[in-house]
Amino acid sequence: MFFALSLRFRRINGSSTDTMNSVTMGKCRGHGRMRLAAGLAVAATALLFLGNAIATGVANRAEWQKNYHRPSEIPFPKSNPYSEAKVRLGKILFFDPILSGSQVRSCATCHNPALSWGDGRGRAMGEGQKPLALRSPTLLNVAWIPKPGWDGHFRDLESVAMGPITGATNMNLPEKEMIARLAAIPGYVDAFGAAFGESQITKRKIELALATYERTIVSGEAPFDRWIAGDEKAMSEAANFPAQWDPKLGIHVT
Numbered sequence: 001m002f003f004a005l006s007l008r009f010r011r012i013n014g015s016s017t018d019t020m021n022s023v024t025m026g027k028c029r030g031h032g033r034m035r036l037a038a039g040l041a042v043a044a045t046a047l048l049f050l051g052n053a054i055a056t057g058v059a060n061r062a063e064w065q066k067n068y069h070r071p072s073e074i075p076f077p078k079s080n081p082y083s084e085a086k087v088r089l090g091k092i093l094f095f096d097p098i099l100s101g102s103q104v105r106s107c108a109t110c111h112n113p114a115l116s117w118g119d120g121r122g123r124a125m126g127e128g129q130k131p132l133a134l135r136s137p138t139l140l141n142v143a144w145i146p147k148p149g150w151d152g153h154f155r156d157l158e159s160v161a162m163g164p165i166t167g168a169t170n171m172n173l174p175e176k177e178m179i180a181r182l183a184a185i186p187g188y189v190d191a192f193g194a195a196f197g198e199s200q201i202t203k204r205k206i207e208l209a210l211a212t213y214e215r216t217i218v219s220g221e222a223p224f225d226r227w228i229a230g231d232e233k234a235m236s237e238a239a240n241f242p243a244q245w246d247p248k249l250g251i252h253v254t
């Protein structure tokens, strides 16, 4: 910060010297003094501006810390509390193509962890390799989305899963067939038992387990998170410096 300020100050003096050099020194002395005074005034204003801006930057930092601090816990609803067994079951279901009619498509086909939990396509590709009307959104940090869906039309995460599974153009697996397929696999029966205390497989349990797993899909800690937490060196100078003194520029996280 002060390095930049002294650079600016030197440039002001430099320009007055340059002008003086281009005319005879005798004629220009008074003029030169005026320019130097003007330069100092500009520098003083710049100092004032920076002083204010630093104060504003600090105030903003406190504001940002309030609004953008990394949550310490994932919010699980009372109606579907966290359990390790439920997450384990939800994860297996999420990656299992048995949940599609053709047995080739799982939730992870469109919400692929290797593609930031999206599918890298302009539009999702459904059953029969036909494009759907919408793009697959990422599932990163989906636990904090109050109303899922591009237009927020889902009530909660639990109510999303059956849409894609039974949708004819999406995964295309009728509910009855879904239950029958899972019930035929002893490993699944055990996993439902471990997650819910009794092993009967139901549509509701599938929704609960998938949603619990999805809530654990959380983005890694970014330099911005560390900066917000107080680590001054966490972000690059380019990203950090403007945010310190000109709140109008905003923060650039790359």
Ligand code: HEC
Residues within 6 Å of the ligand: 094, 099, 105, 106, 107, 108, 109, 110, 111, 124, 125, 126, 127, 132, 134, 135, 136, 137, 138, 139, 142, 145, 147, 148, 149, 150, 151, 157, 160, 161, 162, 164, 165, 170, 171, 210, 214
């Ligand atoms: C063929 C691609 C495809 C498959 C397979 C698929 N999804 Fe999606 N998913 C989408 C699309 C497209 C949307 C956007 C839907 C909307 O906005 O109405 C979406 C939205 C979602 C959302 C809301 C995310 C948000 O940020 O609002 C969740 C949660 C979700 N899917 C979970 C699942 C689960 C669980 C499965 C498996 C049972 C699954 N998806 C299978 C394409 C897919």
